[in-house]
Each structure stands twice: as structure tokens, then as C-alpha cells.
Amino acid sequence: MKDFAALVSAFAWRVFGNSGQVENLQQLTGGANMESWSFDYAGRGYVLRRSPSAEMMAGRTYGHDIEAAVVRAAFAAGVKAPEIVGEIEAVDNLGTGYLMRRVEAEVNPTIILANPPPSLLDDFARALAAVHAVPIGDLPILPEAGAATLLSELKSRFLSYGGDRPVMALTLKWLEDNLPAAVEPVLLHGDFRIGNLMVNADGLAAVLDWELAHLGDRHQDLAFGCINSWRFGHIDRPAFGIGPLDIFFAAYSRESGVTIEPDRFRWWLVYATLWWGVCCLQMADIWRSGLDQSLERAVIGRRASETEVDLLMLLEEAAPVEELGLVTLKTPQLFPRNGEPSVLELLEALSGWIQTDIRPNAQGRDRFMSAVALNALGMLQREAGAPIHIQDKLLSEELLAGNQSLATPGLLAKLKVKSLQKLAADQPKYSALAVAQRKWTQ
Structure with missing residues (x-):
């Protein structure tokens, strides 16, 4: 140092x-x-x-x-x-x-979204309108990426990480079948979301993290921060975890003079949700490669299941009505608590040790990482109690080829059950889990 x-x-x-x-x-x-x-x-x-x-x-x-x-x-x-x-x-x-x-303002999503300033949604719309209005001639040469190019790249990444997650394969096929027409490109921030935006009592203070800036469809920027993963628990506030989409759409149109196209916005919302899921798979790949073997990187890899439930909630409206029936979840098996400690009990003991002996004395990043470790052990405990294998290469290939779809009898129900079970093991506090369980299960 x-x-x-x-x-x-x-x-x-x-x-x-x-x-x-x-x-x-x-x-x-x-x-x-x-x-x-x-x-x-x-x-x-x-x-x-x-x-x-x-x-x-x-x-x-x-x-x-x-x-x-x-x-x-x-x-x-x-x-x-x-x-x-x-x-x-x-x-x-x-x-x-x-x-x-340095800008002195808050960046923590939990703190910002607990009590967002009244002007914040308008501030975001104003900031995005200003970004999209930056003259391209004032910029260095940037990559231009429209919907078709980005989707092709995302599909290649998905396949490189195994290509065996059926919900992601289903989504890729939907995106291909509903590809929007090309539009005149504008400057995009590329990562405009809570977590990259600094906020004070007066509203938006700074837009950070420009490493994904490129030229493309403004709807990509508008939708990116609205995926459920970036709402940080506020699933009932679809615009950045702050408020309703119609309020945000009206504010952006007022600031930019451009009317948002709902179908185009929806396509980019589905794309961005899938993009984050593939990024989670990439985190696991980076960990395995040895480039970064931090525990945090490996644990983020398990967040892919968040996006799969989100994607099914987005896509199910395209399914035939007869495929929208309720599903039944199996009750997890209870292991006997006698004799030698089971795998589940050893994980419980390890979690207890970190919680009582390590975390209270940890400071700074060590304290944060102890929470990450407890999260990882919780995943293992829940999975040991109810093993779930969501990977299915053959089904994914069938879905990518269009040989099976949301119209395939029983497929949507099967995907819902497995996705709910996987998310319950990985991130039981994720906002979409409770909502999906109420909506889908009997």
C-alpha cells in the first residue's frame, strides 16, 4: 500500500x-x-x-x-x-x-431506493435524453451495435458457456423471432442503472461507469436499468425500482422529443434480462479460468437463476392460454438429525461459525466477504436439502431450433417448476420468487 x-x-x-x-x-x-x-x-x-x-x-x-x-x-x-x-x-x-x-453523493441502491428524491425519475429521463443527444461528431470512434448484432453475440456467449439452460434458449429464440427493425444510432451509456448513478437529496448527482458506451438503439439504454435485477427488491416499481413506466416514458418523451415504442422497449427489456443472466454464467467461467478466483465472482455465477424466473414472467404472455395453468412444487425431503453429521448439518455448523466467530470481528471488505461466504453456504445448504439440476443441453438445442416452444404441451409448466426450485436454492429472497410462487403455484 x-x-x-x-x-x-x-x-x-x-x-x-x-x-x-x-x-x-x-x-x-x-x-x-x-x-x-x-x-x-x-x-x-x-x-x-x-x-x-x-x-x-x-x-x-x-x-x-x-x-x-x-x-x-x-x-x-x-x-x-x-x-x-x-x-x-x-x-x-x-x-x-x-x-x-469526486462527487459527494449516495451510490448504494438500498439507501437510494428506500426513499428516492421526488424528482429522480424525471432526472433519469433528462440524463438519458442528454446522453442520446450528444453529437456523434464530438465522440471518438465507437462501436455501433444494433439489435441483430448484439443478439448474435449474446447467443455465441450462451453457447460458449454450455448452451444448456432451457429458459435462456427459449428466450434467445423469442428474441430472434421478434427482432426489431434497425434505427438511427445514438450515443448509449450502456450501463445506466441504479448502482452506477449517484444521488443526493436534490436528485441525480452523477452518472458513473461509462465502459460499455457505444452507438445503438436508444431503447436499449431506456430498458436496461428497468430489468428486475436492477430494481433491488422493488419489483412493483418497474422503472428503475423508482416508479411506473408510463411516468418514465412521458418524462423521456418530454425531455427528448422522441416517443418511446412499447414493443421495442419490451424487446430490449427481455434482451437485457437475458444479457445479465449470461453475464452471471460468464462470472463462473472467469472464476474457473483462474483470472479472478474471488468467492464473490463465483457466487455471482449463481444469480443466473434470478433472470430465468424474470424471463418466464416476461414471456409467458406469449404462451397459449391452455399452458398457463398452476403448477405444484414438491415439498423438500427432511433428513434425519441423528448419528454422524450429515452434509447439511456440517454446512450449518460452518455457517454458524462464520456468523458468530468471524463476522462480528471482521472489518471493511472482510466483513462484506463474510456475508458473501454465508450466502454461498446458504445456497449449498438449500441445495443439499432439495437437489435440482436445471441444465438440459438437448432441450436447449430443441428450443433454439424452434422444435419446441411455449406452445409445446407441458413445457412451460416444467420450466416454471425447475426455475422456481433453482431460484429458491440460489436466492430465496429475490423479489420475483415470492411473486412467481403466488402467481404460478397452487
């Missing part, structure tokens, strides 16, 4: 042209792929966003130089983007990245 602090100090001296003192240097939480470091310098606060190695940048479409140029252009156009004051160069020995003025 001492050597890193010295490098940050030297970088600050170069950027600001004076030899001040870096103070209160600390790594911020969040960010699966990038590091963010906060510090004070000459009486002002800054955040350094960086990637420490080329390996961590592998697979990205462009580097931090392009990302910084996009953020600068957005800031110049009036978007509440961070103000960039410097960029890392090779001489700094800090990897790649850029330095921003």
Missing part, C-alpha cells in the same frame, strides 16, 4: 504541476472489473478509476483513453458525468485509467 500511495502521489504531482500531499487514500467498494481509489489532494477530493493490468482489460472493446474521451464529451454536453482532470500514462506505472473530481 505504501508503494502504491507513492505512485498515486507522483501521478497527482504530474497532473496538477505541484508537489502537494495525497491524503485519505482508500479503495472504494464495488466495481467487478475496475478499481476505484478515493483521495484528497490540495483540499479537494478525487477518484482514480484504473485497471492495474492489461489482463484485466482483455476482452474490452476499447481502452480507458476512449472511455475518458466519451466521458469528457458527455460532460461538455451537459450530462452529469464525472469531470475528468487527468489520465494515467505509462510513466505513472499505475496501469490505465483516469482521474475524476
